[in-house]
Amino acid sequence: MRELFIKQLEELNKSLHQMGILIQDAIHNAIEALKTMDKEKAKEIIDADSIIDHKEKEIESACLHLLLQQTPVAGDLRRVSSALKMVTDMERIGDHAADISEIVLILNKIEYQDILDCLMKMAETTTKMLDKCMNAYLSEDLKLADQVADMDDIVDNLFVEVKHAIANAVVMDKENGEQVLDLLMIAKYFERIGDHAENISEWVVFSITGVHKDERVI
Amino acid sequence: MENIIEIKNADLHYNDFKALKNINMNIPKHEITALIGPSGCGKSTLLKSINRMNDLVEGCKIEGEFLLEGKNIYQDYDVNILRKEVGMVFQKPNPFPMSVYDNVAYGPRTHGIRKKKDLDDIVEDALNKAAIWEELKDRLKKSALGLSGGQQQRLCIARALAVKPKVLLMDEPTSALDPISTLKIEELAEELKKEYTIANVTHNMKQAARISDTTAFFLLGEMIECNQTTEIFSHPRNNKTEEYITGRFG
Numbered sequence A: 001m002r003e004l005f006i007k008q009l010e011e012l013n014k015s016l017h018q019m020g021i022l023i024q025d026a027i028h029n030a031i032e033a034l035k036t037m038d039k040e041k042a043k044e045i046i047d048a049d050s051i052i053d054h055k056e057k058e059i060e061s062a063c064l065h066l067l068l069q070q071t072p073v074a075g076d077l078r079r080v081s082s083a084l085k086m087v088t089d090m091e092r093i094g095d096h097a098a099d100i101s102e103i104v105l106i107l108n109k110i111e112y113q114d115i116l117d118c119l120m121k122m123a124e125t126t127t128k129m130l131d132k133c134m135n136a137y138l139s140e141d142l143k144l145a146d147q148v149a150d151m152d153d154i155v156d157n158l159f160v161e162v163k164h165a166i167a168n169a170v171v172m173d174k175e176n177g178e179q180v181l182d183l184l185m186i187a188k189y190f191e192r193i194g195d196h197a198e199n200i201s202e203w204v205v206f207s208i209t210g211v212h213k214d215e216r217v218i
Numbered sequence B: 001m002e003n004i005i006e007i008k009n010a011d012l013h014y015n016d017f018k019a020l021k022n023i024n025m026n027i028p029k030h031e032i033t034a035l036i037g038p039s040g041c042g043k044s045t046l047l048k049s050i051n052r053m054n055d056l057v058e059g060c061k062i063e064g065e066f067l068l069e070g071k072n073i074y075q076d077y078d079v080n081i082l083r084k085e086v087g088m089v090f091q092k093p094n095p096f097p098m099s100v101y102d103n104v105a106y107g108p109r110t111h112g113i114r115k116k117k118d119l120d121d122i123v124e125d126a127l128n129k130a131a132i133w134e135e136l137k138d139r140l141k142k143s144a145l146g147l148s149g150g151q152q153q154r155l156c157i158a159r160a161l162a163v164k165p166k167v168l169l170m171d172e173p174t175s176a177l178d179p180i181s182t183l184k185i186e187e188l189a190e191e192l193k194k195e196y197t198i199a200n201v202t203h204n205m206k207q208a209a210r211i212s213d214t215t216a217f218f219l220l221g222e223m224i225e226c227n228q229t230t231e232i233f234s235h236p237r238n239n240k241t242e243e244y245i246t247g248r249f250g
């Protein structure tokens, strides 16, 4: 009984790990496409989103099978149920990377280096958050999971910074109004990605401790 | 929450073998308490001690306190009165080789009830509570040994209920039963806890998780962890509990 279960859990870990890499790549590629105005790359990201969606379905199905066949309890139950919750946020992150790429398709060369710098930092921070989430889940490392919430504050601050830069740009330069709004959208997507990464970290904490956002959910 | 049974610093020896080691636990009134743990950890021994079934076991020595409603089970109770207050149902259904009716009426008769009308009422009531009246009302005079295993077990529960106990101890009551009979007994337990308190020994983790309010985990004569069932099955405090309920050993 237990052996089959362990095998199924390992499969689940592997799939989650793969999905984690897919969404980190998606963010990384989206910011690269933005930086270089690489429309081909942007299209690839949009197409690749269906792979992430598919991975989500695959993991959901694996979790439901585990729940049905093994009726896991205790730490096992928490691992499977948090995986089920985590993939929802992971899938949304994939969507946002595609959303950002959609904007890249309609953008022209970016005139504002300061805004671009902020967006790059947002991409870098959110990617790191996800990396920590995945490692924390796989190695049951509570400290690592806890760090993610602090990093979301960095992302939120970067978003405020972008907003200021954009407000300035609007005042200084009335002609590029549309572009700055597109950049604001992109910043908002990164800010949302940060929120989703924080949600994921909260389920990682639940998986390890049984406590979700300071509350016992079961 | 009121505890109908309190066990304090209880040790039990079978000759030199220490089968229970410093047990401290409470059984809350009108709840179902599940006792779980690997074979030989002392679950049955503990249940039997609550009912003084060990009184006649050679070499069995019990220390510490077992209290029923605050009174010492070993000092303040006559054993017959104790067994009226605390009924027991065993793993293998053990109906007496007599009619269904006489099985259920057996206890009340030994406690001096003689009038047919009174006994009829008690029998019907007990069979009803054991969810088997509809099945057996036309077979009351037939031998209990002709019933199916599941029916026999519910009859044994009815027999235990007929003397109106406060506590019902059940030692793996469904381990010899098919899934439907098991479900019936589980539903019955759920119903019975409104009036009675139930302690249920089980090797079936799902059953413990399904029906009990409190779960106590035993290992090698020790009580390792006792807590609300949802806690035990979602977030056990002790590693050994986690290992046992997740099937890593036992």
Ligand SMILES: Nc1ncnc2c1ncn2[C@@H]1O[C@H](COP(=O)(O)OP(=O)(O)OP(=O)(O)O)[C@@H](O)[C@H]1O
Pocket: B014, B017, B019, B037, B038, B039, B040, B041, B042, B043, B044, B045, B046, B057
């Ligand atoms: N009458 C007895 N004389 C000597 N030793 C006994 C006696 N009854 C039980 N034991 C021993 O005490 C220990 C606990 O036994 P007990 O029957 O309480 O275990 P249990 O938890 O109910 O196990 P199981 O799940 O197999 O029913 C075991 O090691 C058993 O061998």
Ligand SMILES: [Mg+2]
Pocket: B043, B044, B045, B171
């Ligand atoms: Mg036993």
